[in-house]
Amino acid sequence: EIVLTQSPGTLSVSPGERATLSCRASQSVSSNSLAWYQQRPGQAPRLLFYTASTRTAGLPDRFSGSGSGTDFTLTISRLEPEDFAVYYCQHYGSSKTFGQGTKVEIK
Amino acid sequence: QVDLVESGGGVVQPGRSLRLSCATSGFTFSTYGMNWVRQAPGKGLESVAVIWYDGSDKYFADSVKGRFTISRDTSKNTLYLQMNSLRAEDTAVYYCARDREQWLRRGGPMDVWGQGTAVIVSS
Numbered sequence: 001e002i003v004l005t006q007s008p009g010t011l012s013v014s015p016g017e018r019a020t021l022s023c024r025a026s027q028s029v030s031s032n033s034l035a036w037y038q039q040r041p042g043q044a045p046r047l048l049f050y051t052a053s054t055r056t057a058g059l060p061d062r063f064s065g066s067g068s069g070t071d072f073t074l075t076i077s078r079l080e081p082e083d084f085a086v087y088y089c090q091h092y093g094s095s096k097t098f099g100q101g102t103k104v105e106i107k
Numbered sequence: 108q109v110d111l112v113e114s115g116g117g118v119v120q121p122g123r124s125l126r127l128s129c130a131t132s133g134f135t136f137s138t139y140g141m142n143w144v145r146q147a148p149g150k151g152l153e154s155v156a157v158i159w160y161d162g163s164d165k166y167f168a169d170s171v172k173g174r175f176t177i178s179r180d181t182s183k184n185t186l187y188l189q190m191n192s193l194r195a196e197d198t199a200v201y202y203c204a205r206d207r208e209q210w211l212r213r214g215g216p217m218d219v220w221g222q223g224t225a226v227i228v229s230s
Binding site: 035037039044045046047050056088090092093094095096097098099100101 | 142144151152153154157166202204207213214215216217218220221222223
């Protein structure tokens with residue numbers, strides 16, 4: 001089973017600044033079967049990206065996903081107040097595993 | 108409008124059983140793989156169980172294997188999670204979620220989520 005390690009655990013950023021979140025897999029992720037989710041407090045998760053970089057409908061273009069193999073990145077170019085949340089990466093395929101999450105908090 | 112509504116959560120003693128339901132609407136239930144994902148208090152997400160669109164295959168996390176079963180009733184557009192031999196560590200909010208793509212014969216990303224139902228295992 002693929003283990004996903006996200007870093008950092010917490011990212012303190014000021015509104016308007018850039019946030020870069022990392023997700024590293026314990027082995028190569030086939031077909032870039034990696035997704036990113038956002039979870040705001042008290043809400044269900046929301047799918048942001050799949051196949052590492054395919055944006056879901058309506059997602060602002062300040063969000064971008066990239067990477068392949070074992071290293072993946074979620075970038076938020078200019079943080080808006082609604083972007084402060086917890087972000088999870090997920091591998092999907094024969095099994096599904098999540099990373100432990102990165103909390104993006106207001107600095 | 109696509110919607111998933113979980114029910115069946117509550118407080119249960121260790122060792123007892125509970126069945127969660129997820130009523131779906133707004134899409135062709137029989138063509139999508141479905142999932143149960145849980146989140147313990149203050150913790151991250153854990154994929155608990157997955158069932159393919161036609162029910163022909165299922166996946167369970169090691170933490171629940173042999174204790175939980177997942178099933179679906181196409182006539183009722185409803186997903187179920189039968190949880191037996193419950194433990195304190197099963198305490199969590201349980202989310203129902205839909206795979207993004209139809210007709211998948213493998214796991215996929217999840218694009219529609221319910222609001223969750225809370226399960227508390229305590230004596």
